[in-house]
Amino acid sequence: MLNILVVDCLARAGGSRYSTFDVAGAGPRIVAGLVEEHGFNVKLEAYELAIKKRFDNIHLLFISAMSSDILAVRKFIYNAVKRGFRGIVVLGGPVSIGYRDVLSRFEEIDYVVVGEGEIPVEKILVHIDALISRDENVLRKIPALAYRNSSGDVVLTTPPIHTPIDKLSKLKPWVRVNGSYPYYRAIRFYVEVVRGCSNFRRPRIKSGELKCIDCGFCLSNDFKIRLKCPSNIPPGCGFCSVPYVFGSPRSRSVDSIVDEIEGLISHGAERIVLSAPDLLDYGREKLVEPNPLTDPCYPNANIDALEDLLNAIFSIEDVASGRVTVMVENVKSCLVNEDVAKLLGRFFKDTSIHIGVETGDDWFNDYVLGKPISSKQVVNAVKLLREAGLRPCIYLMHSLPFENIRVYDNTVKLVKQLAKIGVEKITLYKFKPIPGSAFEKLKVETCFPREVNRLKKIVSRVNRVGKKAYLNRTLEVYIVKNSRGCYGYPVKHGPVVVVKNTCRDSDEGYKAIVKITGVSDRVVYGEVLREIY
Ligand code: SF4
Structure with missing residues (x-):
């Protein structure tokens, strides 16, 4: 019997975290659950636990990581080999979209599962001998698998494939987290409720490899037409790869989500985050069936589906009693209206909730980023959520391609407005091109150091004020x-x-x-x- 170890390297960067030790993503638990279902001896361990063990009896490592974690992955494998590991390494998670670079540079990584893992991982488990013997006749038949062929060239068998909804609802992710993560009582365990993103707009700019021909497909009222762009511009916000990698939203069944949360609680978890690019997409795809949900703002949230889900989760005894806290990850502001805010306020009072805003310039967000959400909608959402008793936090970006002084000015204006309403925290990221996103190969750099500094200063002032509210409490x-x-x-x-x-x-x-x-x-x-x- 083969022994398989799934290692959670997510957000380990160079091998350790800065101060956020309390997060565990859903991906590694999904992979470990799949491996277990196929009857292998499997264990899931966080990087910090796994790095201390002996590896003589481990035949296969599944490592989950982001592209910023590649150093941690390499350190981990180096250490595992020193401690007796002689098996094969399969890498997956967000890092996988950069598979070509990873496999060309790092020989210690044998295979990369590109994009969603369920179908490729199941095939790997069925054909595990072929992975060990590197039988290319079989490897070629495993979808979304990247490897070096016998000539040393990196090949990808198929583009990423999207796991169908019925399969997502049958998943039994690993829940024995008390043996997998240190400080498991403190950890926010992410439980996936929706896979995929509903924004199939695109950056409509004409620059470098982005050559929009203004066909209007991505603005169409026909949700199917939005899937394809004649100029091959990846869908979604230009800086993000989620719609390309994960497709349009698919919601897991209430029962499968509740089962998973109950399993986690029975193994010591006390903090759960309902994970989705937008919780308000939950069940929204049902409103446009048989079409895919490819509009981030229309139709409105499916309140009935959301209410069913939240009622079921908050009926779990430990959640109802408050011993276990359940939180929301993200929402898109254009879907927040009074009914939505009231519903979220009923279940998530006093918890934080995150909204991606990026900039305060409506034209720039829509036309350049491909994100059709206005500042007015952001302000409205923050106000409503705040009034409903939640603690809204927002994400901004700077140094985006084509960003100019006007965009910075409008962003500063928006920050001031949000500060007055009482946004709790603003996270300001510097743009970095992500593989699989529309901006991946855009060679446009903006340089507005004065504006960036001004924005950083005001954001830091707002954050300080937000934190000062905690003083002496x-x-x-x-x-x-x-x-x-x-x-x-x-x-x-x-x-x-x-x-x-x-x-x-x-x-x-x-x-x-x-x-x-x-x-x-x-x-x-x-x-x-x-x-x-
Ligand atoms: S981004 Fe693509 S789909 Fe959208 S208008 Fe331009 S060419 Fe058409």
Whole structure:
């Protein structure tokens, strides 16, 4: 019997995290669940646990990572080989879209599963002997698999394939997280509720390889026509690869989501995040069947489907009692109206909720980024969510291709407006081209250091004000102590608390009350007053 180890390398960058030790993505658990269903000896381990073990008996490693984690992946494999590993390495996750670069540069990686994993991984498990013997006649038949052929060239068998909805609802992701993750009580376990994104607009610019011919397909009222662009511009926001890699939204069944959450809770999880590019896409694809859902803003959210899902989740005893916290990941602001805000407020009071805004310039967002969401919709959504008792946080980007002074000015204006309404946190990212996105090969760099600095300063001011609201307050947190220090993670999510007084070691993490004594842009500082349990 083969022994397989699934390793969660997500967000490990060069081999460690900065201060966010409390997140576990859904992907590695899905892969481990699939492997187990096929009858193999399998274990899922977080990078920090797996790196300490012996590997003599491990025959295959499935490693899940993002492109920014490639150094951690290489460190991990190097260490595994030193500790006796002689098997094969299959890489997957967001890093996979850059498979060509990965396989050309790093010989220690044997295979890459490109895009969604369910169908290729199942085929791999059926044909595992062919992977070991590198039988190309069989390898060629495994979809979305990249490898070096006998001549050393990198080949990809097929483009990424999208897992059908019925399969997504039958998944049994790994739930024995108490043996897989250190500090599992503190970790926010992401449970996938929707796969794929509904934005099939595109950047309509004419530059380099992006040659929009203004055919209007991606603006069409016919949702099927939006799938194809005659100029081969990948769908979605120009900086993002989600619609290309994961396709249009497909919602998992209520039962499968509830089963997974119950399984996680029975193995010690206390924090769950309902993961989706937009929670408000849940069940929305049903409203346009048999067409794919390719419009991010029309039709409105499927309130009935959302309510059914949330009622079922919040009927789980530990969730209803508040012992386990369930949170939302992202929503798109154009789908937030009064009914939606009221519904979310009923279930997610006091938790944070994230909205991708990118810039405050409507024309730029629509025409250049391919994101047809206006500042007015953002302001409205933040206001409604705030009034409903949630804590909205937003994402912005700078140094985007074609961004100019007007775009920065409008973004600063929007930030000021949002600050008045009381946005809790703004995360400002620097644009980096992502493989599989429309902007991947765009060789346009903008250079507005003064405007970027101005934006950074105002964002940092807003974040400081948001954090100052915590000063002298007490907060319920999960405590994690590791080699970097002692951190508190607010139960309902919020700023990381750097704990100044001593705290005890604990493999699973524990709850405590901390008093906030200081703030910076990124974190707050506090002292443990007492442990809860
Ligand atoms: S981006 Fe593509 S689909 Fe959209 S208008 Fe331009 S050519 Fe047509």
